[in-house]
Amino acid sequence: METNTLLHRVFTEKDTREEPEIKADNYLQKVVKYIPGEIIAFYLVFNKFAIEDGRTAFLLLFFIGLTLTPFYKYFGLKDQPKKLSTPWFQIIISIFSFAIWVFALGDFNEVELLNYNPFYASLILATFTLTTPILEQLFELRSK
Numbered sequence: 001m002e003t004n005t006l007l008h009r010v011f012t013e014k015d016t017r018e019e020p021e022i023k024a025d026n027y028l029q030k031v032v033k034y035i036p037g038e039i040i041a042f043y044l045v046f047n048k049f050a051i052e053d054g055r056t057a058f059l060l061l062f063f064i065g066l067t068l069t070p071f072y073k074y075f076g077l078k079d080q081p082k083k084l085s086t087p088w089f090q091i092i093i094s095i096f097s098f099a100i101w102v103f104a105l106g107d108f109n110e111v112e113l114l115n116y117n118p119f120y121a122s123l124i125l126a127t128f129t130l131t132t133p134i135l136e137q138l139f140e141l142r143s144k
Contacts, residue, residue, distance in 0.1 A: 011025045054111065
């Protein structure tokens with residue numbers, strides 16, 4: 001079953017209970033759909049300009065991306081026929097995902113905001129990305 005959403009929605013076991021025609025996404029599909037690619041792309045278009053302009057411009061860009069993420073995801077993932085409930089977990093995870101991706105790119109180091117270590121940044125990004133579907137299952141268990 002296709003839903004009438006603008007973005008790719010993660011289909012969970014909960015969704016299959018609400019709408020039996022839906023097939024839950026597998027692990028890899030979930031990993032990909034939890035990454036807010038459009039917001040990261042927006043950030044990447046402007047990040048070098050912001051870094052060159054200084055700390056204030058970089059922080060402004062970062063907070064615009066952080067603020068845009070939940071609104072973009074909420075309206076993009078909203079099921080227009082209202083057959084499924086709002087995927088709050090996917091929206092919240094996308095906010096954290098955006099922040100972790102920006103940290104992993106090393107831009108905080110460029111504007112001397114954090115002591116950046118590429119090993120730890122990569123480790124945090126990989127661990128968060130791979131464990132998000134597991135966190136989703138724990139979230140669904142608690143919300144039953």
